[in-house]
Each structure stands twice: as structure tokens, then as C-alpha cells.
Amino acid sequence: MFFEAKTLELLSIISEQLPQQSVPGKRLTLTTRDSDKIREVFRLLEDDPSMLPNMSVLARQLGLNRDKLIKGFKQIHGQTITEASLALRMHRARELLHSGESVTRVADLAGYAYIGDFSAAYRKFFGTSPTHEHRKHTHQSVRDPIV
Numbered sequence: 001m002f003f004e005a006k007t008l009e010l011l012s013i014i015s016e017q018l019p020q021q022s023v024p025g026k027r028l029t030l031t032t033r034d035s036d037k038i039r040e041v042f043r044l045l046e047d048d049p050s051m052l053p054n055m056s057v058l059a060r061q062l063g064l065n066r067d068k069l070i071k072g073f074k075q076i077h078g079q080t081i082t083e084a085s086l087a088l089r090m091h092r093a094r095e096l097l098h099s100g101e102s103v104t105r106v107a108d109l110a111g112y113a114y115i116g117d118f119s120a121a122y123r124k125f126f127g128t129s130p131t132h133e134h135r136k137h138t139h140q141s142v143r144d145p146i147v
Contacts, residue, residue, distance in 0.1 A: 028071050037062040038072045042084060049088035050111025055081070090125040093118075097134045106130065 030038070041058065045051070059066040073081050089110045096106045107118035107130075122130040 028068065028075050030068075030072050030075070034064060034068060034072060035076060037064055038069065038076055041069070041073060041081065042077060045081070045085050045088055049085055049092055050109070052082065052085050086121070086125065090122060093122060093130065094126065094133065097130055098137045100138055101134075103130045103134050106134075 040062065041053075044053070055070060056066050059069040062069065064072075070081065073084070077084055079087070093106050093110045096109060097103070101109075103119070104115055107115045110118055112118035112121070119130055122128075122133075126133070
């Protein structure tokens with residue numbers, strides 16, 4: 001099941017990177033319903049950032065065309081669904097590290113099976129390791145008295 005999810009995640013990333021067959025500069029026409037459904041995807045990602053949905057299945061569930069979902073999300077949010085999911089995961093991970101959660105636990109909560117993969121993604125996103133971030137905040141909170 002894990003490998004199937006990772007395969008779908010990889011396929012989603014690759015498909016979002018493929019050149020689109022559209023006229024440059026032309027915006028996608030979205031109805032209010034379309035926009036609401038696309039915003040619903042962002043809320044789903046906020047609820048569980050570690051979940052990267054299968055675009056075809058998600059589009060079908062929302063009653064949207066897959067391309068409209070992908071292009072509309074980027075148009076509304078300025079990033080792909082994969083980029084939004086990663087950003088939400090990393091920011092949530094940072095919050096957890098600042099609150100004192102262990103790096104291992106945060107990696108698990110962020111949806112990473114291997115701590116090394118999480119550390120690499122975190123470092124690429126923030127420019128620092130999660131271990132450094134964790135130590136910096138847990139040591140600071142120990143030194144600073146509560147007033």
C-alpha cells in the first residue's frame with residue numbers, strides 16, 4: 001500500500017511537470033462552483049497535509065475535469081497541488097518541532113516512512129535540518145524562564 005501511494009505521488013508530480021497544451025497567458029475560465037471545489041481541495045490538504053490525492057480520483061469525486069482541477073488549483077493558489085501539500089507538510093512539521101516533538105515523530109506525522117527522506121525534504125525546504133531546528137527551540141525553551 002505504501003509503495004502504491006508513493007508511486008501515485010511520483011506520477012502526480014511528473015504529470016504536473018509535463019508541458020501543458022494551452023495558450024500562454026490565457027487564464028482558465030472557472031465558475032464559482034469550480035473555484036469553490038478547488039478551494040475545497042486546499043482545505044482537504046490543510047486537514048491532512050501528508051495526504052497527496054490521486055488527481056483523477058479527486059477530480060471525479062469533486063465533479064471536475066482532471067485538467068481543470070490541476071490548472072485551476074495553480075491559477076487560484078499560485079502553486080501546484082503537490083507544492084501546496086509539501087509547503088503545508090513542512091510548515092506543520094516546523095510547528096511540531098518548535099513545540100518539542102521529536103524529529104522521528106514529526107517525520108512520521110508528516111507522512112515520511114524514512115527519517116532521512118524527511119530530513120532531506122525539510123533541509124531543502126527551509127535550508128536547515130529538522131534536528132537543528134528541534135535542538136534550537138527545545139534548548140531555548142529550557143533556558144528561557146516562564147514569566
